[in-house]
Amino acid sequence: MTVAQERALVIGASLAGLRGAESLRRAGFTGPVTIVGAEPHAPYDRPPLSKHVLTGEVPADATTLPNLTALDADWRLGVAATTLDRHNRVVGLATGEALAYDRLLIATGTRAREWPDAAQGRLAGVFTLRNRDDAAALRRALTAGPSRVLVVGGGFIGCEVAASCRALGLPVTLVETGPTPLARVLGQNLGAVVAAMHEGLGVVIRSGTKVERLEDDGSGHVTGARLDDGSTVAASVVVVALGAVRNTEWLAGSGLSFDTDGVDCDANGHAVDADGRPDPRIAAAGDVARFPHPLYDGRRVALEHWGHAVAQAEHAGRLLAGTRPGAAYAELPAFWSSQGGITIKSVGLTEGADGLVIAQGDPKQGRFLAVYGRAGRCIAAVSFDCARWLPAYAEQIRAGSPFPPIRGATDQGALTILSPGFPEQRRPEVSR
Amino acid sequence: MPDHRSDQAGLQPEPAPARAARPLRVSVDLNRCQAYAQCCYAAPDHFVLHGREALYYDPAPDAAARLEIERARIACPVQAIHVEDAGSHGR
Ligand SMILES: Cc1cc2nc3c(=O)[nH]c(=O)nc-3n(C[C@H](O)[C@H](O)[C@H](O)COP(=O)(O)OP(=O)(O)OC[C@H]3O[C@@H](n4cnc5c(N)ncnc54)[C@H](O)[C@@H]3O)c2cc1C
Numbered sequence: 001m002t003v004a005q006e007r008a009l010v011i012g013a014s015l016a017g018l019r020g021a022e023s024l025r026r027a028g029f030t031g032p033v034t035i036v037g038a039e040p041h042a043p044y045d046r047p048p049l050s051k052h053v054l055t056g057e058v059p060a061d062a063t064t065l066p067n068l069t070a071l072d073a074d075w076r077l078g079v080a081a082t083t084l085d086r087h088n089r090v091v092g093l094a095t096g097e098a099l100a101y102d103r104l105l106i107a108t109g110t111r112a113r114e115w116p117d118a119a120q121g122r123l124a125g126v127f128t129l130r131n132r133d134d135a136a137a138l139r140r141a142l143t144a145g146p147s148r149v150l151v152v153g154g155g156f157i158g159c160e161v162a163a164s165c166r167a168l169g170l171p172v173t174l175v176e177t178g179p180t181p182l183a184r185v186l187g188q189n190l191g192a193v194v195a196a197m198h199e200g201l202g203v204v205i206r207s208g209t210k211v212e213r214l215e216d217d218g219s220g221h222v223t224g225a226r227l228d229d230g231s232t233v234a235a236s237v238v239v240v241a242l243g244a245v246r247n248t249e250w251l252a253g254s255g256l257s258f259d260t261d262g263v264d265c266d267a268n269g270h271a272v273d274a275d276g277r278p279d280p281r282i283a284a285a286g287d288v289a290r291f292p293h294p295l296y297d298g299r300r301v302a303l304e305h306w307g308h309a310v311a312q313a314e315h316a317g318r319l320l321a322g323t324r325p326g327a328a329y330a331e332l333p334a335f336w337s338s339q340g341g342i343t344i345k346s347v348g349l350t351e352g353a354d355g356l357v358i359a360q361g362d363p364k365q366g367r368f369l370a371v372y373g374r375a376g377r378c379i380a381a382v383s384f385d386c387a388r389w390l391p392a393y394a395e396q397i398r399a400g401s402p403f404p405p406i407r408g409a410t411d412q413g414a415l416t417i418l419s420p421g422f423p424e425q426r427r428p429e430v431s432r
Numbered sequence: 433m434p435d436h437r438s439d440q441a442g443l444q445p446e447p448a449p450a451r452a453a454r455p456l457r458v459s460v461d462l463n464r465c466q467a468y469a470q471c472c473y474a475a476p477d478h479f480v481l482h483g484r485e486a487l488y489y490d491p492a493p494d495a496a497a498r499l500e501i502e503r504a505r506i507a508c509p510v511q512a513i514h515v516e517d518a519g520s521h522g523r
Pocket residue numbers: 011012013014015016017036037038039045046047048049050079080081082107108109110111129130131157247250285286287288303304305306307309334335336337338
């Protein structure tokens with residue numbers, strides 16, 4: 001069979017699915033390409049949803065992604081894939097149809113983790129934020145002038161939502177079980193800088209506290225929450241920002257290795273079965289993929305980063321087209337976040353860091369760059385409004401340069417090594 | 433915060449071409465963006481720096497702004513700006 005006769009199927013019509021399909025074409029795949037997406041929308045960008053969409057600067061339906069190359073593909077939007085039969089090379093859809101494939105890209109991403117009590121989670125005024133429709137609904141609730149917004153969870157999305165609410169002048173309380181917001185990714189040391197920054201914006205931060213239950217007035221609308229220290233927070237809008245769950249259920253029975261933290265890939269990006277054998281016809285990319293990262297001793301990671309979805313999808317497209325990508329996927333992890341006008345950018349993975357130095361600037365001035373080290377090597381760098389220094393440190397991280405890092409000619413003396421302050425129980429394989 | 437859309441509408445008084453064409457599609461790779469602000473000078477109605485490094489951009493500018501947006505794309509020193517004309521979209 002020649003390559004021209006083969007059929008490619010992309011499951012998931014978002015950032016990774018779109019960029020993966022484009023890459024297949026660019027790599028010379030000429031057979032039919034079908035892209036299946038559970039959402040009824042053409043691929044759109046999610047980062048603005050927690051930022052400019054909530055503040056009203058960008059309408060929720062305005063973030064459709066640009067194609068980077070003309071894309072000849074058949075789109076099946078508004079229908080989910082429900083089964084994968086690798087033996088017969090067929091993907092089953094919710095409509096009962098079956099689509100045959102010779103090359104398959106798994107790009108089903110993640111969804112928001114729901115509030116654990118389903119009845120409380122269904123109360124009017126309780127929101128999660130993952131999709132365009134979620135953002136439109138939350139925006140409507142924010143414009144109705146809520147008495148207070150309660151954000152449950154101090155990860156990146158929780159922090160961005162809190163900052164956007166403050167930009168609208170709304171009272172906000174953010175409850176986080178960890179010692180500070182963002183402690184899982186940045187550690188407590190920089191987490192404290194983030195907490196101070198949000199307090200400066202007027203966010204009430206309740207760290208080290210857990211929301212025990214969401215309460216209602218008997219009419220089905222949320223009125224607030226009870227916390228585990230016995231106190232209550234009155235709020236008419238609650239945003240549940242407890243992280244993400246990978247969309248992998250449809251792979252049940254396929255024989256592939258997966259769980260709610262991702263579908264497993266080998267170093268090239270091929271999906272592997274329960275015995276670790278790669279399926280040469282299948283690749284995964286983006287938020288849903290878990291893979292051994294060569295820069296981090298082959299540790300399996302699943303990254304929820306925009307830039308990673310793009311880079312890994314481009315890699316997977318070349319892989320599936322049969323163009324040898326040459327090397328394992330080894331893109332340095334990178335993300336940005338913007339909160340209250342401050343831009344936080346990160347390269348590398350902070351996981352397992354045993355030291356932290358402030359390499360540029362000063363946290364007290366709100367503008368600085370921190371480098372994380374582990375066992376004497378640089379493993380990650382995080383900048384707060386200091387992005388221009390980042391590429392130089394990214395280079396040192398790629399090279400595994402000694403920690404503490406070497407600074408430029410304007411050395412201001414030895415760097416003090418601080419403790420990053422990671423909480424005890426970090427979930428090991430999930431970043432962000 | 434300023435409403436960039438209405439600013440832009442003010443600069444584009446003729447409704448006819450705007451009605452005929454669908455909006456452009458723009459995205460910026462904010463990992464790459466170094467906040468150099470060249471795009472903001474080239475297309476001030478569609479790219480604005482909030483604070484020191486937070487770039488706001490209009491992901492769906494009116495098709496009539498094509499030249500300005502193209503100027504911004506070319507001006508970006510790190511090629512972080514992606515533009516597609518919705519009219520040439522494959523689907
Ligand atoms: C509010 C928000 C803000 C963010 N901000 C930033 C940021 O500032 N910086 C950053 O680096 N990253 C950010 N991210 C993360 C970034 O958006 C993701 O990494 C990116 O969207 C991942 O793309 P993906 O295509 O892998 O997955 P997704 O975007 O999750 O797309 C997966 C798609 O697959 C579909 N799907 C799922 N199951 C099925 C099925 N069975 N059949 C068919 N289709 C299916 C889903 O409906 C979805 O459309 C943000 C994310 C959110 C939600």
